[in-house]
Amino acid sequence: MRQSKPFAVMMKDIYTVREFCEVHSEEKKVLESSERPIVILDKKPSLNLPNNISPNLKSIGVMLPFSPISRLMLQKDLDVLIITKSSNIELKNETAFKNLKNIADYFLIHNREISVPLKTPVVYLINHSKCVLNQSLSSPKKALNNSFSDNFIEIIYGKENTEYSKNFLGGEFFIKTNKEFKMAAHFQYVTLQGKPSPLSSAISYLHFFKYNPDSFIANTGITTNALEKNSNSCLSSIDHFFDCISSLLDIVHTNTYAGEAAQALESIADATTKDYYKYRIKNENSAFVIDIKNILRGVLIDILIKKEKSMIATKFHNTIYHITCQMALILSKLYGINKIILSGTTFQNKRLLEDVSKGLKKENLRVYFNSKPYLDNTEILL
Structure with a gap:
């Protein structure tokens, strides 16, 4: 079931896009490029589309027609199409007819079968540079040239599919030089219960730092009991920290x-404050550890004094930004490295990146x- 997962939309032309979304010149160039990616754009306050296309988000994924058939579909009075790919459900026409007959009113098929389903690139603009979201699980090094045969610092926030990252959790700073490769810093690890949801992550963080979860969250018993017994536990990544804060603010409890x-x-x-929560960087066992106890404490205090959720969320993002820049600068000076790679799922966060x-x-x-996407639509369209 899709539930809250956002859809992308295909719009007739750039004029239609501007009716619904904020579009800067660089975003226009990417929308109209030969790749025809899905571009994440800010919604206009007057956006007249169903809210459940991208619920709880201030942005929406938009693409322009990329083939003759898509242009034909958007002729006359039809300006916007909601995009969901049947190739994610069925690859064969026959099975699509059978399994989707109670869902779809019409089928638009091709006389060639799908051999290799490919994802349309999903991108947004960061400081005039394009960031590809749906390939962020792979390291940027794969898309870069031989300049990365020398020294670099890689910051991995969240999941990232590299050989060495399988042994780590996603909140680490790695150093690669001609002489060594090592983890040089990481966010403090927290014991989580089972396969964490935002709610269980929040309970786990509170329990780990000796706060009473019942003071902030209802129905914590099962998770708390499992944590006390160390049952089916695992360690946290920075993704879980974001989930924890989201749940504590009563935004999302289950992904x-x-x-x-x-x-x-x-x-x-979206608050304009530059404030951030206190944190501490310690040196333990030849690696820096980012102590997050005071961050959580600051968030809880703000919750108790009923500060606006937007203010707390902004301060939290500002804190992660300050930590990341300070830690990168410390390592850069310590090792004499000026190349920084940002990778992992948490850097899909546009504000943070x-x-x-x-x-x-x-x-x-x-x-x-x-x-850079590895393939663009011009390579697969007829």
Whole structure:
């Protein structure tokens, strides 16, 4: 079941897009490029589309027609189509007819079968650079040239499919030099219960730092008991920290799609404050550890004094930004490295990626993230 997972939309032309969304010149160029990606755009307040296309989000994925058939479908009075790919459900026409007959009114088919289903790139613009979202699980190094045969710092926030990252959790800073490769820093690990949801992550963080979960969350018993027995436990990544804060703010308690709680948290982080929560960086066993206890404490205090959720969400994002830039700068000076790679699912957060990228560049560091899809639509369309 799709539930809250956002859809993308295909709009007739750039004029239609501008009726519904904020479109800057660079975004227009990407929309009209030969790749024809889905571009994440800010909704206009007057957006006259059903809210459940992208619920709880201030942005929407938009693409322009990319083939003759899509242009034909958007002729006359039809300006917008909701996009969902049947190739994600059925690859064969016959099975689509059989399994989707009670859902679809019509089928538009091709006389060639789908051999290899390919994803349309999903992108947004960061400081005039394109960031490809649906390939962010792969390291940006794969899309870069031989300049990465030398030294670099890689910051992995969330999942990332590389050989070495399988042994780590997603909140780490890695150093690669000609002489060594090692983890140089990481966010403090927290014991979680089972396969964490945003709600169970919140309970786990509260329990780990000796707060009474019942003071902030209802019905915590099963998770708390399991944590006390150390039953089916695992360690946290930074993704879980975002989930925890989202649940504590009563935004999302259960993800109906990957990253839902974090996206909803980002979507309300629109306060203008520059404030951030206190944190501490410690040196333990030849690695820096980012102590998050005071961050959680600050969030809980703000909740108790009933500060606006948008203010708390903004301060939390500002905190992660400050930590990331400070830690990267410490490692850059310590190891004499000026190349920084940002990878992992948490850097799908546009606000965080934009702020971190801008902050590191101010320190004259070279910043890299996924900016090129491996395939574009021109390679697969007839």
